[in-house]
Amino acid sequence: MSNGFTKLKLDELNRASVTEFKAQVKLPVAVVLDSVRSMHNIGSIFRTSDGFAVEQIYLCGITAQPPHREIEKTALGATQSVNWTYHADAVEAVKQLRADGYRIIAIEQAANSVMLNEFTPDKNEKYALIFGNEVNGVSDEVMQLIDTCIEIPQFGTKHSFNIVVSAGIVLWDFFAKLAIG
Template sequence: MQLTHSQNKFSNKKFPVTLVLDHISGEANIGSIFRLSDAFHVEEIIFCGTEPNLNSNRLKKTSRSTHEYVKFQFSENPTAIIKGKKAEAYSIIALEITQNSVPIQQLELKPSEKVVLIAGHENFGISEDLLRLCDSIVHIPMFGNNSSMNVAQAIGISLYEITKCLIP
């Protein structure tokens, strides 16, 4: 029998994870990212470069109202955000396929380590300027013909892998 929200036995654990979204603009993706951020109880979403349209019906429908209570902000200066988080001892991790990226399963984090996960624009990825500031660049291994996946799905997989590392 399926459990209702009040019957589930999930803990209400907040993870020291901040999402930095570099020019992500798709309203369905943004709604899904809000919902994932609630599911994985991330600290905050920081939108950079493209401010989300919170009046979008598509965003609202996809987020299932999580955009109303998941903490977020908008910044026009992602470099300053990343440098500030580095100063606060966050590990800066980019989700991108590059020559130097490693499979996300190889990511080694200490329990309760503070993490910034950067994800990039649906077509263009993460800017080179931000990639240069990262401590790690990870990718999700794929086995089909396509060389990329939907950004919201990739964030969901990444949050799952990261939170597994952060649980003591």
Template sequence: MRRQLRPTDVKRLNRTWRRQTGNRLSLILESVTSPFNVGSIFRSAAAFGVDQIWLAGNATPPTNPKAGKTALGTDRLVTWHDPMPVTEAVKAARDDGYTVLAIELTAEAVPLHRADLGRDVCLVVGSEDHGCSPALLDAVDGACYIPQVGRVGSVNVAVAAAIALAEARRQEWQTLPDS
């Protein structure tokens, strides 16, 4: 019979995955203004072991009470930087050794599962309404998109961030031996 893991078992399982994880992940949130999306992104970031989040443009900080309601305290588990111009955020990520990739539909974008995410990578998501700005797209190292087959043209920005983070970890972990 299947049973849910107890809290101690979950901690042990997560510790095992953490030990097998070496790549660094970070995020840039460009003008993500919905505090609920910001909180959700921080929660996903903490779950997938994101090291840093740069806020850019008019992004809402996780200190917003509504963001905190969704983040459930996970904002203290991820280093984050106050909002700055997006080109400065890209430069800071690159200076810290990350390859910077926008999650955006562009003519040159590759499907997310084909992007090389199995390395130190900084993923960028743009505003809920307009996506990534032209200045951002000019500054990044590349772009990738999330293939979709439904009748809706896009997913929520927090969902997109979570999908991209999960794919980055999947690519890193796919070469691990079965345990």
């Protein structure tokens, strides 16, 4: 007895080619990785950014850059579809994003942060979402430059989510609230 659910094959998913992806409308979001250590995390954020059609990723500080085998293990080719740049200094990258008209937002646990479920992005703005180092979070120097800080509500015993989980939650929330698709 069948309930009517059958898994789709890859060729039935109707995904965009890299060329089509590059030409499509993007979520008005730049993802900034502030000294992210794990190449698997970096690759996963590339893949998540591809899934939500993010404009660009800024790799900063010690964050590794493609091409690298350990990034590709989780990116699965998303380093080819998502535009990215490397910046040795996250502060300079954030200053450039501000000059380019982005609203600067740290995803961090901080005094006076706004809970993600209470934040409503403006469809007329562009956003730079900063995700920090797995241990130390967003650097103090970058925190001094932000316009606001978003925190993901948590109800368990752990202090934080993995950076990839955080990126997935926040990017989905922005995608859903901005409804670009």
